[in-house]
Amino acid sequence: MRKHLFLLFAVMTVACNKGMDDYRHAAPKSTVTVSTYEFLQQQGALYDTLLLLIDRVKLKDTLKLQQVTFFVPQDISIQTAINNLNFSRKRLGRNGNWTLDSVPLIVWDSLLRRYLLRGIVDADSLRYADGAELVSLYGHGMNGKTSATNASGAVNGGTQRLLFSDKNNSRFSKDWSVAATQNADVKTKNGMLHVLESTHVFGFTSFVSKAFPESLLPLQGPFLGYPIPIPGIVEAADYDEGGDGIAYHDNDVGNNGGQYRNENVDIENCGEGDNASGSPGGRYNVGWTNGSEWLRYTVDIAAAGDYKCELRLAGGGGGKIHLLIDDVDVSGEILTPSTGGWQTWTGVSVTVKLPAGQHFLKVSIRNSGFNFHRMIFTRL
The missing domain is CATH 2.30.180.10 (FAS1 domain)
Incomplete structure (x- = not known):
C-alpha cells in the first residue's frame, strides 16, 4: 500500500x-x-x-x-x-x-x-x-x-x-x-x-x-542557451547568465541604456545594421564603458588555430581592450580609434590563437571611451 x-x-x-x-x-x-x-x-x-x-x-x-x-x-x-x-x-x-x-x-x-x-x-x-x-x-x-x-x-x-x-x-x-x-x-x-x-x-x-x-546563485551559462559558435559572430549584448562577478562586471548600478536585459550592463539600441548572427542581441550595443569592466561569453571553438577577430566599435577613441580565453590573454592590448560619433561604427581587427572546444571568452576593458557592438571571428 x-x-x-x-x-x-x-x-x-x-x-x-x-x-x-x-x-x-x-x-x-x-x-x-x-x-x-x-x-x-x-x-x-x-x-x-x-x-x-x-x-x-x-x-x-x-x-x-x-x-x-x-x-x-x-x-x-x-x-x-x-x-x-x-x-x-x-x-x-x-x-x-x-x-x-x-x-x-x-x-x-x-x-x-x-x-x-x-x-x-x-x-x-x-x-x-x-x-x-x-x-x-x-x-x-x-x-x-x-x-x-x-x-x-x-x-x-x-x-x-x-x-x-x-x-x-x-x-x-x-x-x-x-x-x-x-x-x-x-x-x-x-x-x-x-x-x-x-x-x-x-x-x-x-x-x-x-x-x-x-x-x-543566479542561473549560470550561455545567455542563448547554447555556446556561441566560433567561427561566427559574438554579439556584445549576449554575454553569459550569472550576474555581476560571474558573467560580467560593471562599475555602476542599472542599465543606462535601458534595453534588452535587466542587469547592470549598459545596453542601448545600435545604429549599425546587418544582424548576421540572427540573435536579437545584434540589434543592441554595450555602451557607457569604464575601465576594469568586463563581459564573459561561453563559446564553442570548432578547431584550434589562428583566427581573425574584428571588433565593431564606435566612440571617441582612447579605449583599451584585451581578449582572454579562460582568463589567459590571447590578444594583447587592442586600442580603440575615434570614429567621430557614438553610433559611427568601424572595425578593429586582431589575430588571436584559439584552442578547440568550449571555453570562456572574456572581453576585458582596461580603458573606456567606446561603444561595443560585436566580434566577428574568421578562421585564417
Whole structure:
C-alpha cells in the first residue's frame, strides 16, 4: 500500500473501509496512552523515513519524554523534497542522485525542529482571525490557525483543519509557506500531534536552499542557451547568465541604456545594421564603458588555430581592450580609434590563437571611451 494514499490511525473511530476524505474529516479520539514517538512507531511503515531522521538528529527523547506539539510531515513529503533537490542539482549540472545520507544532518535537524513546538498547541488555541504566533524549538517564527472545510455543499460547514505556516522571517502573510493538516488534535502521553497532508513538501520552501546552497546563485551559462559558435559572430549584448562577478562586471548600478536585459550592463539600441548572427542581441550595443569592466561569453571553438577577430566599435577613441580565453590573454592590448560619433561604427581587427572546444571568452576593458557592438571571428 502506498504511504501517501492512505493514513491509518489506530485512534480513529471510523471504519477501515472508508476513503481518504472520510479520514480527512474524521475526529480522532482525544487521547492515546503512548508517547508521540511510540505512536508514530505504531503506524507501521508510514513513518519509517521520518523516524530514521528523528533518531539521527537525536530528537527521539524529545518526542518520548518532553511536552511538545508535533506537526508531523509524512514520508512522502520528505521524498518529494529529495526529488526537488535532485531536480535543482541536475538543472545546475550536478549529479541528481542524492539520498537522505547526502544531506548534512544539520539541515535535517534545523528543519525538523520547525515542526516542533514547546507545550500543548491544540486547535482551540489557534482560533484567531490571524492565527497565533508560534515559535519552533530553534526559535524560528511560525504561525498556526484554524480553517473550516466545506461539507455537503455548505461553505465552511465541515470539520476544522489547521494551517501551519513557516513565516520565512517575514511579518507579511504573502511571504509565508503554508501547510494544512490531514488530521489534528491527537493527544499523546507527552504532547499533541497534528498530521500534515501528503501534498506538503518537507522543509516548506527552505529544504533545497539549505541542502544545496548553490541553488540560490543566479542561473549560470550561455545567455542563448547554447555556446556561441566560433567561427561566427559574438554579439556584445549576449554575454553569459550569472550576474555581476560571474558573467560580467560593471562599475555602476542599472542599465543606462535601458534595453534588452535587466542587469547592470549598459545596453542601448545600435545604429549599425546587418544582424548576421540572427540573435536579437545584434540589434543592441554595450555602451557607457569604464575601465576594469568586463563581459564573459561561453563559446564553442570548432578547431584550434589562428583566427581573425574584428571588433565593431564606435566612440571617441582612447579605449583599451584585451581578449582572454579562460582568463589567459590571447590578444594583447587592442586600442580603440575615434570614429567621430557614438553610433559611427568601424572595425578593429586582431589575430588571436584559439584552442578547440568550449571555453570562456572574456572581453576585458582596461580603458573606456567606446561603444561595443560585436566580434566577428574568421578562421585564417
